[in-house]
Amino acid sequence: MFSRKNKFAKWKPYIFLAVLLVSLVPLVWLGRYNYPTGDDYYYGTEAHLVWQQTGSIPQAISAACAGVAKSYQIWQGTYSALFLMYLAPNAFSNTAYHLVTFVILLLLCGSIFYLLRPLVCHFLPGTCGEWITISSVFSFLCIQTVAFQSDSFYWYNGSMYYTGFFAVTLFFLGTLLRYLYNGKKILMLPLLLFAIFLGGGNYVSLLPCMLFVVTVTFLLLLQRNKKTYVCGITSAVLLLSFAVSAMAPGNQVRQDGMWKIPAWKAIAKCLLQGVRYTFAWTGLWWLLAALLLLPVFLRILQKKNGGFFSHPLLFTGYSYGLFCSMSCPLFYTMNSTGPGRAVAIVYYTFLLISFAVFFYWLGYIVRKLQMRQNTPEKMSVLGKLKIARYVAMTVLLAVILFTGVWQETSAAKAIQVLADGEAAAYAAEYEERLLLLNNPEITDVVLTPFIHQPAMIYTGDLPGDPEDPTSKKTAQYFGKNSIYVDYSN
Numbered sequence: 001m002f003s004r005k006n007k008f009a010k011w012k013p014y015i016f017l018a019v020l021l022v023s024l025v026p027l028v029w030l031g032r033y034n035y036p037t038g039d040d041y042y043y044g045t046e047a048h049l050v051w052q053q054t055g056s057i058p059q060a061i062s063a064a065c066a067g068v069a070k071s072y073q074i075w076q077g078t079y080s081a082l083f084l085m086y087l088a089p090n091a092f093s094n095t096a097y098h099l100v101t102f103v104i105l106l107l108l109c110g111s112i113f114y115l116l117r118p119l120v121c122h123f124l125p126g127t128c129g130e131w132i133t134i135s136s137v138f139s140f141l142c143i144q145t146v147a148f149q150s151d152s153f154y155w156y157n158g159s160m161y162y163t164g165f166f167a168v169t170l171f172f173l174g175t176l177l178r179y180l181y182n183g184k185k186i187l188m189l190p191l192l193l194f195a196i197f198l199g200g201g202n203y204v205s206l207l208p209c210m211l212f213v214v215t216v217t218f219l220l221l222l223q224r225n226k227k228t229y230v231c232g233i234t235s236a237v238l239l240l241s242f243a244v245s246a247m248a249p250g251n252q253v254r255q256d257g258m259w260k261i262p263a264w265k266a267i268a269k270c271l272l273q274g275v276r277y278t279f280a281w282t283g284l285w286w287l288l289a290a291l292l293l294l295p296v297f298l299r300i301l302q303k304k305n306g307g308f309f310s311h312p313l314l315f316t317g318y319s320y321g322l323f324c325s326m327s328c329p330l331f332y333t334m335n336s337t338g339p340g341r342a343v344a345i346v347y348y349t350f351l352l353i354s355f356a357v358f359f360y361w362l363g364y365i366v367r368k369l370q371m372r373q374n375t376p377e378k379m380s381v382l383g384k385l386k387i388a389r390y391v392a393m394t395v396l397l398a399v400i401l402f403t404g405v406w407q408e409t410s411a412a413k414a415i416q417v418l419a420d421g422e423a424a425a426y427a428a429e430y431e432e433r434l435l436l437l438n439n440p441e442i443t444d445v446v447l448t449p450f451i452h453q454p455a456m457i458y459t460g461d462l463p464g465d466p467e468d469p470t471s472k473k474t475a476q477y478f479g480k481n482s483i484y485v486d487y488s489n
Contacts, residue, residue: 013132020136023144024105026414027153031101033423034457035430036090039157040097041462041474043067044088048477051092060091077248080200081161088156094434100156104163108348109139111170118177126300133296137289138355142348144409145285148340153410155459158341165201166345169209172198176213176234183227191234199241203329204342208322208349210238215318261335270327273337274320281350284405288396290358291389297359301366309363316357323353413456422454443481448489461485 036044050056050063064086071082089096113135120131143153151158172194179187198206217235220228261269326346330338337343400406407413417423429450437445449461463471466484475483 016136047091107167111167151341266332274324
């Protein structure tokens with residue numbers, strides 16, 4: 001019996017990993033019916049035309065760089081994000097666009113596993129199995145319980161700008177943790193490359209990243225640690241790269257069309273919004289994940305020095321500040337929480353930070369209990385907690401299953417869209433539209449709106465005005481005089 005229990009414990013992490021991988025299959029499969037729209041054409045036109053004419057990747061990259069330089073002057077300063085936008089997959093082929101979901105999910109899952117490896121296995125320290133378990137649960141939560149799947153996983157322009165750059169941020173932080181652990185100066189090069197790249201990305205994930213890196217550098221400086229030098233240079237490069245992005249002339253042009261508010265008001269709003277997010281997102285799935293991870297966390301805490309958990313209020317306050325900082329750029333520039341794809345990465349960060357806080361408070365409680373000498377009493381308490389955990393998990397699973405909450409997961413939605421034929425019907429409509437758009441005899445194209453608009457992959461259509469910039473760019477993409485969608489009927 002004991003041997004069988006040990007075998008199950010050995011395979012448990014891989015069961016969690018298998019559940020994660022299986023849950024991704026419907027999402028990736030749905031990506032086969034995914035097609036470009038809107039800004040995918042707007043930004044991808046230059047590289048597409050060059051690719052058609054020359055078939056040269058270097059020349060397509062050169063065209064993308066020229067587009068970045070132009071947009072830097074007239075629209076926005078996020079140079080590395082713009083570069084990826086101008087090199088949209090549809091610039092080369094629609095078949096490449098079908099891979100968007102696979103790439104985004106691979107980036108997100110890979111970055112979570114990469115970040116947590118040094119954190120769990122070196123700093124805590126935990127085992128490889130515990131790392132796989134925690135990473136699988138976090139990845140599952142981020143992907144299956146996010147509310148904005150279409151913008152986050154299917155639309156290239158929006159998903160790469162937010163979820164993609166969020167993933168790169170985690171890769172950067174994972175590399176930083178590896179350097180803090182092993183002190184290998186060879187890691188300085190990837191750290192600086194990451195810093196330059198992230199400085200030209202979205203500000204929502206960039207701001208907390210800068211705050212964290214600067215904090216780490218300051219703490220190392222107080223300790224007179226030799227690693228301060230590399231971390232300090234990385235911080236400086238990250239801040240300078242952000243400055244290059246923020247000072248772009250195009251930012252002012254774009255800002256003129258937005259509702260900007262004072263910085264103090266944006267900070268106040270983001271602090272309040274953090275409370276709203278916490279209440280909204282600490283739901284059934286969060287509680288179930290907390291109960292699943294509870295024994296894993298407790299096993300790790302048995303090996304961790306209790307002195308680390310002596311400042312729970314300070315840790316919670318700092319973590320909350322990092323979390324809330326993500327909303328500051330959105331409130332400051334738009335006076336709102338931003339589009340769904342931006343809220344999605346705030347949600348991912350909430351999951352990571354909230355479980356870090358949960359783990360820290362758990363460590364604080366365990367430390368207090370360890371000070372008590374009454375071992376039989378402690379064993380009795382632990383036995384009761386174990387029973388309560390199983391009861392709570394059973395109740396939560398029953399609620400999730402019988403109230404239909406599971407139907408809101410990304411995998412369930414993808415399966416529904418595939419099963420009812422909406423995805424295939426949308427793809428058929430899109431292919432018919434492409435036949436029209438690629439017909440050289442038609443120079444002025446009037447399109448009808450899509451009848452089938454599957455929620456997971458449909459993110460909108462082209463404008464109804466042939467003079468709209470996106471309509472003009474799309475016309476240029478297909479070599480037409482004009483293109484627009486007729487919404488009158």
